[in-house]
Amino acid sequence: MATLALLGSTLLGSSVAVADIQPQDETQPTQVNSLSAGEVQELEDFWSDYEVPKTTQADLLSKLEQGKVWDSLDPETSPATTEELTVDSKNVVVETYPDGSIAVSSTSVPIQKTDAVSPQSVTNCKQGSGSNNYQIKYVGCKADVNFGLVRMGFNFDYTAYKGAHGVITRYYNQFNHIVGGALSNHRFSKMSQSQVRYSADFSVAFEGFPAGWTAWMQANVTGSKAWTTHN
Template sequence: MKIKKTGTGAIAALALFGSSFLLGSPTIAGTQQTEPTTTAAVNTLNSAEIQELENFWTEYQVPEATQQALLLKLEQGEMWDSLDPEVSSVHTEKLTTDSENLVIETYPDGSISVSGTSSPQEQEEGISPQSVTDCKQGSGSNNYQIKYVGCKADVNYGLLRMGFNFDYTAYKGAHGVITRHYNSFNTIIGGALSNHRFSKMSNSQVRYSADFSVAFEGFPAGWTAWMQANVTGSKAWTTHN
């Protein structure tokens, strides 16, 4: 499916690699300085980036008209609702396949966020990994506790994807503890991230955050994206802004 371009202006975003600003400067005529003429930072998403967004939306059945509207919104320098911490999702759908669970959140403008999850595995006493991927049971597990290693928390907005690996111990009938967090990863279209950091919110919550390192039209200065892994005695899941 092809996304039709609905605007004549360039998409208002920063290209993923090697982008630059197109900024006007004041014009001086004699001793008179005219009003500054400024062209906002503009870069056109290339065909590969458009295709990547198209594939993401199509995979999760976002209507073509909505896809076009989201591209136009980006072109006009407006933040998608899925990336706006002030906007809540209006619909949540859970899908299960043989290999994974998915939590798909839809926002008022039609943008989506997708959290990838493992399909629950049958474990002793019903303890199983949920809402994380790639968990494997580690050594040292017993009737009281089960240790998981290599778990992956992953949140994808299409324009931005963030995640990391972590290990945790699930205790029967009690709390869970994240024992290690590592290997953060991200992809971003139309921008760049900086100041990557982990924050241990509690023994059972670890957050991965990053800031936009350059101006991105439509996003406030200092905008931060974050996603978080959470565990209890019986499951693990992700949250995000």
């Protein structure tokens, strides 16, 4: 597991990280209430990466298969603790909820432009061409929110203007993963010049989850800082 080092508490703000769930009047999704061995292992690996105790993991699996929603996916429940970390050149926020479920949000750390040759990657947030004393352009940044059960994210480029003003100029490469379910109707919404949201509807959900849920996560920028929020 990557070594986790504490960051300062000012980078990402108090509302972080990937999925707000709102009831809709759309067609109700198919419901399931069991996990395959592979899906259980996937969830256990995710929790173990962030040191969730084995007893808590077992409780969360039991809760899910009984048709009970985890606190991390309940918009009425706030996290009990929030920890800001740096992991493999990413700014990471780990929110732990009362039942032990977690939400992990991350944005890639911008790398300043140098004369050194570096590999090109859409997941590596870099200073791009056209930067000057008035503006700095960042390209290939990645926003990612992971609840274990649902993961969503995308890449984006943005320009940081002198005076702590930031504009998202491009958003692309949306990605998602859901355990024991399915998502549909994927879409981007530009909430403002500095906020872009990626949303998707649950078309298959666990029994006990409200029908017609929409999961969303969002990238936000201001100046040279970027962070995520979620429902």
